[in-house]
Amino acid sequence: MPDKNVLVLGGGVAGLSAALELASLDIGVDLVEKADDLGGHAREFSCKAVGKCVKCGACVVEEKLRNVILHPKIRVLRNSQVEKVTKSDGRFSVTLQRRHENASLDCEADAVILATGFKAFDPESKPYGYRLFENVITNLELEQMLKYEIQVSRPTDFKEPERIAFVQCVGSRDAKLNHLWCSKICCGSALRMARRIKAIQPETDITFFYIDVQTFGKDFQTFYEDVQKDVRMIRAIPGDIFKTEDDRLRVIFFDTTSNESAEELFDLVVLSVGLTPGEDTKPLAELFQLEMAESGFINPSKDGVFVAGTAQGPMSIAESVASAGHAVWGAVAYLGV
Ligand SMILES: Cc1cc2nc3c(=O)[nH]c(=O)nc-3n(C[C@H](O)[C@H](O)[C@H](O)COP(=O)(O)OP(=O)(O)OC[C@H]3O[C@@H](n4cnc5c(N)ncnc54)[C@H](O)[C@@H]3O)c2cc1C
Ligand code: SF4
Ligand code: SF4
Incomplete structure (x- = not known):
């Protein structure tokens, strides 16, 4: 469905996975990352192979990074974060604050995947x-x-x-x-x-x-x-x-x-x-009117906003990738594509 667009917030392994899955379905993605670089925490992890691979998952992020950067359906917006959100006729109008340029950017989206991760x-x-x-x-x-x-x-x-x-x-x-x-x-x-x-x-x-x-x-x-x-x-x-x-x-x-x-x-x-809740978890939950668990992590999904990865709670890289898959399928069902 070429005319649908999803906003993915957070470019860690969960956000990268969600963006790639959406793009593979021909859905346009704006991938918004607050930091200078994509990859989130896992980008800093070492390979722990001893003789053979021990399945730590650290290399998963490198591969996803390459594919995201090359994908024509994914627009990457680094140094950016959501400042304002409104929703009318089922579409989200989102204003992003772009840190280094000291400017704002308006985007439209049919659904949102929140993958803003955790804080150590x-x-x-x-x-x-x-x-x-x-x-x-x-x-x-x-x-x-x-x-x-x-x-x-x-x-x-x-x-x-x-x-x-x-x-x-x-x-x-x-x-x-x-x-x-x-x-x-x-x-x-x-x-x-x-x-x-x-x-x-x-x-x-x-x-x-x-x-x-x-x-x-x-x-x-x-x-x-x-x-x-x-x-x-x-x-x-x-x-x-x-x-x-x-x-x-x-x-x-x-x-x-x-x-x-x-x-x-x-x-x-x-x-x-x-792992503790990310520092933007609470303000984002308020902006998107999502429910938070008592722990401070966010509950999975509501009205076109889907949550992926450790923004939901502690999980591994493999589980973050799987949860991104669930969020994408939630979004796809919501969009009716
Ligand atoms: C010390 C340590 C070792 C670990 N080792 C392993 C391991 O060996 N194997 C394993 O499977 N798991 C490991 N993990 C867990 C792993 O780090 C997580 O599963 C994985 O990083 C989760 O990815 P994520 O995308 O949910 O979150 P993150 O990696 O936190 O990524 C979130 C991204 O969102 C961005 N962001 C935050 N707020 C905003 C905002 N407002 N707007 C836009 N972007 C935003 C962040 O800058 C970041 O890039 C380890 C964790 C720790 C702390
Ligand atoms: S999953 Fe990747 S990074 Fe981890 S041990 Fe195996 S080869 Fe090394
Ligand atoms: S995985 Fe659980 S039991 Fe092990 S160190 Fe972390 S918090 Fe403790």
């Missing part, structure tokens, strides 16, 4: 010394290190860390923050990164502090058995982290085997921060 939890409020101690980093920072640098190193002296601790569930499953959800991806992501580090820096000693391990994918059991050969698993979440005089990190935790408080020294601590 900021762990500064947790007692782990993030931003205070340079050798405490997040999982996102480790992803970037693995992607862009030759080795994993300590930010303070660029030496290979002898001992690395992963601390899971930072900002997720946390009643004090009222973040009751499991972020679903951080166990898989951390364990894959741990295995990748062991493959490139085999002398590294890796400890994984966790509550329980969220399963992922059909090959999970075999992967988990393999990973336990390389990674020491401790079922405890640290209470505090302190810095020693020689720039090491003292991690305090409650050891459930001895039933006593214990402490260990590490050179690098990786906080597995979880």
Whole structure:
């Protein structure tokens, strides 16, 4: 149906997938991205293959990016975000604010797919010394290190860390923050990164502090058995982290085997921060009159506006792609094409 046009908000993996599926059905797409570049969070992820592919999904985004840029039915509008929306006779009239040009642009759309993603939890409020101690980093920072640098190193002296601790569930499953959800991806992501580090820096000693391990994918059991050969698993979440005089990190935790408080020294601590609602989720839900869940994520769809990817809640890249498919089919049914 060539004369239909859909506005896709957000150019992460969910928005890219939705745009490509719509375009393959000959529906015109305006793909609106707030940032300078398309790709969202997944653009910064490293390949975690060890010998063979571990299906982390990181390369999915690169392929989609190439196809979106080349597709004649997709107009990409970077540095842009919605300022105003009205709807009459079933059509959306949307005013976009274009950041760098300091100008606005009006577009018309028959339906909207909202794929504005998530915000990674900021762990500064947790007692782990993030931003205070340079050798405490997040999982996102480790992803970037693995992607862009030759080795994993300590930010303070660029030496290979002898001992690395992963601390899971930072900002997720946390009643004090009222973040009751499991972020679903951080166990898989951390364990894959741990295995990748062991493959490139085999002398590294890796400890994984966790509550329980969220399963992922059909090959999970075999992967988990393999990973336990390389990674020491401790079922405890640290209470505090302190810095020693020689720039090491003292991690305090409650050891459930001895039933006593214990402490260990590490050179690098990786906080597995979880997914929280994106900063524009609430204003966009208000502009498009969508319902929000108590968690702050958006409920799936309403009156020509469909939601895809992690704007709905925590999910993996593969699930974001699948949810974009559902949003597209919702839009197609709504448009009657
Ligand atoms: C540390 C970490 C590691 C992970 N590792 C894995 C992994 O190994 N495998 C896996 O499957 N998943 C992983 N995930 C999950 C993965 O990041 C998500 O599944 C995926 O990025 C979701 O894509 P998305 O398009 O929904 O959101 P995003 O990637 O957040 O993209 C949203 C896009 O919307 C844009 N945007 C925001 N607001 C607006 C607005 N108002 N207007 C226009 N555009 C806007 C943003 O700039 C962004 O480009 C990981 C997540 C984290 C935090
Ligand atoms: S899915 Fe992940 S591990 Fe497999 S090739 Fe792609 S980036 Fe590498
Ligand atoms: S995926 Fe793992 S680390 Fe992330 S919130 Fe769930 S249990 Fe915690």
